[in-house]
Amino acid sequence: MELHDVWFVLIAILWIGYFFLEGFDFGVGVLTRLLARDRAEKRVLINTIGxxxxxxxxxxxxxxxxxxxAFPEWYATLFSxxxxxxxxxxxxxxxxxxxxxxxAKRPEEDWQRNWETAIFWTSLIPAFLWGVAFxxxxxxxxxxxxxxxxxxxWDLLNPYALLGGLVTLTLFTFHGTVFTALKTVGEIRERARRLALRVGLVTAVLVSAFLLWTQADKGDGASLVALVVAVTALVAALFTNRAGREGWSFTLSGVTIVAAVAMLFLTLFPNVMPSTLDADWSLTVTNASSSPYTLKIMTWLAVIATPLVLLYQGxxxxxxxxxxxxxHIADPVH
Structure with a gap:
């Protein structure tokens, strides 16, 4: 395996890790409007991810x-x-x-409500747009x-990408709901479990449709395995949530995200950005990568730094x- 292939895999792992972790805190942000009934419950939700x-x-x-x-041509084309x-x-x-x-810097009701509204929308919008982008x-x-x-x-707002946006939005919200059930006690925990069932059913339909569309269009044997794992894990997450096994439910919703994102990268490789105008104009791991020397230096740095970051975050x-x-929510002091 060439170094540019290795770095494609590493970048896929980074995106998988990001969607797994940021996915549930986007979901919790959305729940500040969908689940919380009062200021205290909103503070509980925010404190779970604080x-x-x-x-x-x-x-x-x-x-x-x-x-x-690692892939400057990919970066330049993507971000432009x-x-x-x-x-x-x-x-x-x-x-x-x-x-x-x-x-929480000021006690006024309007001040806190406005910032909580901002948390809701700035969680919902990225959760949707990441699916559109990918x-x-x-x-x-x-x-x-x-x-x-x-x-x-406007070319980016096509049916497939918009469906992808709905998938990430609902999947992250489901992930956040089971995380909330895992991290809370009392009535909010019970309501989170009930909401997870409703959100999860919608998510299962959207995820299945999106991944089947992807498989039919670009899939192979490896991506089919990832599809089966993603859908199976999501269904299992619904059953374990219903049984009150929040730890298993959260783990399985995470497996769904891992398998679904892995499937996207499996169908993408060896391209990094396909061209719809001419297949020969597609960006690939070969024509979009940095020099072998650059990739070699990056690999050594990653080997040293990555374990330290993982240990600290764990x-x-x-x-x-x-x-x-x-x-557990104390009265605010100002």
């Missing part, structure tokens, strides 16, 4: 940086062609981070002989592993 949401975003920064260094949706995602992530930090990456876009995107933003989740409820 210690980890910023660490989860490190996976996005690493995936973007790795793409820039998808400029508006990616800019909107970036703005949402900035506002979302500010909202988490500033929501749907277009897999489907292919208008790339010319100079490896430049020559379409417009330790963070271990420290903040306990369940919380409204009884």
């Amino acid at each position: 210690p980890v949401w910023d660490g989860n975003e490190v996976w996005l920064l690493t995936a973007g940086g790795a793409t820039f260094a 062609g998808f400029y508006l949706p990616l800019l909107l995602i970036l703005v949402c992530l900035i506002i979302r981070g500010v909202a988490f930090e500033y929501r 749907g277009n990456i897999v489907r292919g876009v208008k790339i010319d002989a100079e490896f430049e995107y020559v379409g417009n933003v 330790w963070t989740y271990w420290v903040f592993r306990k369940r919380i409820g409204t009884q």
